[in-house]
Structures are given as structure tokens and as C-alpha cells.
Amino acid sequence: MSIQPNENYVLNLLEDLLNTPSPTGYTAHIMKRIEQEAAELGVSLTWNEKGGAILSVPGQDNSRTIGLSGHVDTLGAMVRAVKSGGTLRLTSIGGFMMNSMENEYCVIHTRSGQKYTGTILSTHPSVHVYSDARDFKRIEANMEVRIDEWVDSAEDVKKLGIGVGDYVSFDARVVMTPSGYIKSRHLDDKASVAALFGLLESMKRENWKPKHNVKLLISNYEEVGHGAAYIPSDINEMIAVDMGCIGDDLSCKETDVSICAKDSSGPYDYEMTSRLIQLAEREGIPYAVDVYPHYGSDASAALSAGSNIKAALIGPGVHASHAMERTHKQAVLNTVRLLAAYIR
Template sequence: MTTPTPRLPIDVDYLRQQLQALLSIPSPTGYTDQVVRHVCQELERLHLPYVLTRRGAIRARLAGERAEGARAIVSHVDTLGAQVKALKPNGRLELVPIGSWSARFAEGARCTIFCEKGSYRGTVLPLKASGHTFADEIDSQPSGWPHVELRVDAFAMDAPALERLGIEVGDTVAIDPQPEFLDNGFIVSRHLDNKAGVALMLAAMRALQDAPPPPVDVHWLFTISEEVGHGASSVLPADVASMVAVDNGTSAPGQNSSEFGVTIAAADMTGPFDFHLTRKLAALCRANDIRYRKDVFRYYRSDSASAIEAGADVRTALVTFGVDASHGYERIHMHALRSVAELLTAHALSKVEIPRDYQPFGSLQGFTRQDAPPAQQRPFDEEDLPPDYPLPEADGSAA
């Protein structure tokens, strides 16, 4: 039985400020040094010790009453983007995506190309972009990465001119987020996956500053390559027994995610999340009057998958804020971000429900159970059936 843990109040203004700052820093996978520096500087302001891996994944530690059986909470600072695939004869750039996203959402995007000599601005356009030239063909042309190109805002009419600018195959392209923060709480922007998760984690950490120490250490992890599948594969400490990933939920037709409250994932494409940790998070929501629902994601994986695949024997769960049009022109609501942050504070301070998890190995004593009692059902009543429902005769045949 999960013991109720009071949620802590979240400074929504601080959360918004952090999200605005994070969105202003380009960070497609492979180009994350600056956003890593921003997060580390904020951790210093919060007086939380941290370490970096060689490539820049961050691990901050909120000290608890004991180190064994520690908890981890993880999100990623990297976003979708693109790379230069080829310098084209017409002076434009062929692109390949960083991460999995559709070229239809790249069309019309303003962007920055980062090369050794500096950076250039540009626009991603379909190959047939002028209605005055191509007429109806602009609507009938195919969609896909081979059918878009990047127009560089510089004097470059051919491939040699691009070379003189210093642009090379492999250069990183960052897509502008174009954020809008509306008065009604909605936030519309690219890259809310997962800048919003990073911002709400910082807000939760800020709320925990004046709280009593948690029962076990809480490690706050920020990874740099989730969008390409690596995620939390190498940043997890050995003492961690459970990890909660924070990412976007898919509030789309056929899904149960919402742009309000918390969406707890029961499973993603890598399989079910931990039975006991997932149930505990739901119980914490109920105990703290945090609106929540559950969902299953069929075409989705998070930081937790990479940790498990790397060999970490940890319980994993996924809590999300509902995002409409994920990996496209995304929209969220501040209510969901605040709700997830509140849940993280309650989880960080909650008692350890499975003491056996203090150690990586043990006997059967203290091992968990999943033997649910039989469901209690009231006796069958014919009045529960529709008026014209055919009932069997006494001999069992249909009426």
C-alpha cells in the first residue's frame, strides 16, 4: 500500500522561464554542448552537485538518507534536427533527418546551419516551392526528405560557392522552435520533446530545495542522444534501483494521453514498464489529487529503453505530459507540466515500498508479489441486458 506523500507546490513562472531559455538554445542530437552548459549552470544555482560524462550527459544528486536503492529521474536535452547530406548543383543543400520525424513538418522551417567557419541561416523548402512557376504541381509533388532542400541565406548559386562558404557534408542543421506561450496556458513550439521535460524537472528540483531529505538518493539525469536511441545507456549509477523517465505523451486519435494532468505509460514499443513502480506512481497521483490517466505507446521508446538494453537491472516507468502533433508543430499545456513536476516531488519524497531493492541480489524473502485477489462481482441480473437480448432456454438452446 503506497503511503500518501504530499506533493510540493511548483513555481510555474520559473518553469516557464526555464522552458523559454531551453527552447532558445539549439540542441539537435550531436550538437548539445551549449544546452548542457545551461543546465549545469542552473544546477549550480540550485546548489545541486553534478558530474558530466565525456560527451555531456548530466547526473545531479539530491542526497537522501541512504545511497542504496537510489532513484533516478531522467529526461533528454537533445532534439530533432537534420544534417547536410549533399551540396547540390543549384547551391542548395540536401538533408537527412536527425531522429525520426517527417519532412512534411520541415517544409517552410527556418533553420541554422552550423559549420566550421560559423553559422548561416536558411529555409527548408520543397523542391517545387514557387506557385508562379509550378502551379498545381506544388500540391501534387511527393513528401519526404528526398523532396526538400535547404535554401541558404547567402550568395551560393552552385556547389563550389557553398564550399567557399565553408559548408560541408555532415554539418548540423538546427530547426527554429518558433515558440508561443499563450495566456490560456497553451504552449506551441517545436522541440517541446523534450525541452519541456527538462524544464519541469528543474522546477521539481527547485521545489525540493527546502524539503526534508528523501529516503534514498535521487539522481536527476539529463541525456544527450535519446532522439537517436542511445539515451540513458551510460549515465546510470550502480546504486539506482528504479528510474522514472519524463517525456512527451502522444495526445492523438487512438491514444488515451491528455494535454492536461499526468499521462502514465503502461507500455511502449519495448514492452511493459515495471508493474510495481507504475502502480506506485498512479497511487501517488490519487493520494495527491493529481489528475492522471494511462496510455500505451506503440511507436515510441524513451530513455528507459536504452538503460535496460545496456544491461541495467532497474525498475522503469514513464510519466508524460500530453503533446499534440508530437515531432511536428507541438502543443502542450502548462497544467500537464505542473502536474508532472508535482508527481516527481511526491515520488522523490515517498517511502521505499520494496526494501529488498536496496541490494541488487537477494533471496526470495521480501520479493514482490503480483497475486491479485479475484475480482468481486455482483450476481447476474437479467435486467442488465438490453430488452431484445436473446436468453437461452432451460435446455441451453437459444430462445
């Protein structure tokens, strides 16, 4: 029988995760949230050395182990320099279009634990002042953070405790609409992490066990390419659960579960991908099979690092990835259903 995900649980957890800042390298807070959730579900958790979480679920047959991965690290930035006028120059964390972050509110996280709000702007932010404001190139060198404090100099900023290397997180701006759409930054990949926990919650609530052992890797360096470069050696096959892309030449929609046949690292395992397609059809889950030429996943990182596994990639369809993203709750919930069908 198909499992029925707990919609309220998944969406409430997703909103909580989205509202917890976690740019790559600054993930300790959200990992504590992951640890808390695993404990409440009674799932064993261990840590790898770079702070990723490994959750273990025993199966009915321990002859194989299936790995499932999702990442909680997100796009963000770091202070590159404190400028003479009291603004901050940034360096990007993760790959995004700089113009997609223009005029966004942000938070500066200092090493001492202080938090300050600000706004990301171009250095020519006003059409009333700069004749080239509309056409001014949006690149790192032309962007800065305006801090919401009374600062007029680099010295003023340093007195606040803000310095080079401090993290800058972007406001998620989470909205869940009555029609079921979820609009937010960082659905990549917190929507998938919520789906993975929806899977664990269903095991506890409906009292079922997977056929084989399952290990869930909640990684924290995916956006910079090495989130799952290390995985436990007993994993035989791995499904990276990450957002599906929407756009030109792609068939995926925001209500679909994406099944990726190939990304920039090459093709995913033929048998696993075929089985996922068959299960989606059997369960009546809306899905799309696509090829993503500008994409890499935790599974491709594991393969590139030499892991002796076969791998696949699925996830909820997300529009405008690495910008102002949107998906639909059905895509997230159906990702839970497809994962359950696979591991049962």
C-alpha cells in the same frame, strides 16, 4: 504535504531551453546551460563520456538510488550534400515526417562556429512553376535548404564555410499563450527537463530532501535511441520523464500527466506504474494511463542495454509530437508534483 512548483521558474527555464538549438549530436551549448542551472541550485553534476549530465541529490536513506531522466537533444538535420545550385541536401536526425518541417526556418551551424539562416523547402516549392507542387512527395531526396546568402553554386556555399556534416537546427517558434498553452517545437523533451529542474528548485526553495538518493540523467542522444544506454550502476529504479502522446486510441490530454504502461519496448514495471497512478489520485493530479506502440524512452534504452533496474515512464501530454507540438503549463507543473510525491 504536496510541493508547489515555482511556475515562473519552470516556464522561464523552459522557454530558455526551447530557444537553445540542440539537435542530437550538437548539444554542447545546451549542456553548458544545464551545468549553469545545476550550479545555481547547488546540485552536484558530473558527465558521462558522451556528454550527458548526471546530477546527484543525496537522500535521507542512501540504501537505494532512484534515477530520473529527461533529454535535451531534439530532432534536427545535417548537411548531406552541397548542391550545384547553392542549396543544401539534408539527412534527418531523429524520426519526423519531412512534410512537418517544410517551409520552416532553420539555422546552419558550421564547424568553424559560423551560423547562417535558411528555409527548408521542397525542390518543387511553387504552384506557379511546378505542376506537381501540391502532390510532390515530401521525402529527404526532394527537400533542400535555401540559404539566406548570395549563393548560386556549390563553390559559393563552400566559401561561406558550410560543408557536409554541418548541423541544421529548426526554429522552435515558442509561444506561451495567456490561456496556459505552450506551443513550440522540441517540447519533446525540454518540457520534461524543465519539470525536473522545477523539482530541484522546489527542494532548494522549500528545503526538503528525497527519501532515497536521486540521480538525474540529462541525456543527449535519446532521439537516436541510446541516450540512457549507460546509467550509473547504483541506480535501482528509473523513471523516464518524457512527453505523453495524444491521439487515436489514447486518453491523454495536454493538461494531463501521462503514465505509460507499455511502449514499443514492452511493459513498464507494474509496481512502479501502479504507485504512480495511486500518487496521482492522492494528489488530485489529472493523469492518463496509455499504451504507446510507436515510442521508446531513455528507460527502455537502459533496460535494453542490460541495466539491472525496474523502470517507469511519465511526462506531460504533448499534442502533435515530432511536429508542431503543444502542451499546457498545468501538465508540466503537475509532472513536477507527481515526481515529488514519488521521491518523497
